[in-house]
Amino acid sequence: MTVLAGREDAVVKAYVDGKSARRLAHEFGVGDQTIRRLLEARGVTRRRGQPAGCRTEPAEAPPTDASVSALSLTELAYIAGLIDGEGCLLIYRKRDPRGGLHFRCILRVSNTSQRVIEWLQLRLGGGAQAGQPPQPNHLRVFHWRCEGPRMAALLVAVRPFLVIKPELADLLLAMQRTLTYSASGLRLPPDVAAERELIFAQYQVERREMKGR
The missing domain is CATH 3.10.28.10 (Homing endonucleases)
Structure with a gap:
């Protein structure tokens, strides 16, 4: 994953520590899919049900x-x-x-x-x-x-x-x-x-x- 070369561990740690996939994509200058592919490759369970990078409010219908x-x-x-x-x-x-x-x-x-x-x-x-x-x-x-x-x-x-x-x-x-x-x-x-x-x-x-x- 050349676009994140040398930064993969930092991305995974930040996600596990609570940052959203979208926030990480913005901070590292890549697309959501790049972050998601990395998390899947590392076997990280992704959080569901809340728009990544958005306000943490109760989910709307x-x-x-x-x-x-x-x-x-x-x-x-x-x-x-x-x-x-x-x-x-x-x-x-x-x-x-x-x-x-x-x-x-x-x-x-x-x-x-x-x-x-x-x-x-x-x-x-x-x-x-x-x-x-x-x-x-x-x-x-x-x-x-x-x-x-x-x-x-x-x-x-x-x-x-x-x-x-x-x-x-x-x-x-x-x-x-x-x-x-x-x-x-x-x-x-x-x-x-x-x-x-x-x-x-x-x-x-x-x-x-x-x-x-």
Whole structure:
């Protein structure tokens, strides 16, 4: 594991002492998956049930949505394949004129089959649109977009079926949980602001590492 060469023992000790996988990934400048592979290779039992690197509060009930609940296991597995293959799990960060930071989580699936995109919209709502007119010898691409509570419920439902992008799904879910403050108009606590920055930094690392997989 060349990216952690010489630092493996320090990572394992810090994890056993109580630091989360995500916090260690941030501190050592690697992706979550790198830390998890190391822990598995060393036979370390991973802690479950709490988003890594996030505040230690009682676990929230998973988000629910009627449209997502109506999907069969076969449909969930199919959607997971679409997300792994043609999906984008996106976290946007934008600074307003007053210096405030705003985050937005979006799940997007692109496909050259209009029927696939129409099926997603029929089953889950969201937005659908056709891409720009294609170049010669290229097919037109169609896009489907989902965000907010329905996106979170869908990611929770398809998470067991994801092969390529489970870590990105976890990061979007962690960020989406912090966005309840924005929706409710509550004043953003400093620890939540710091958590958002940590999640976004890890998201950037994970996106970079995915290019080499």
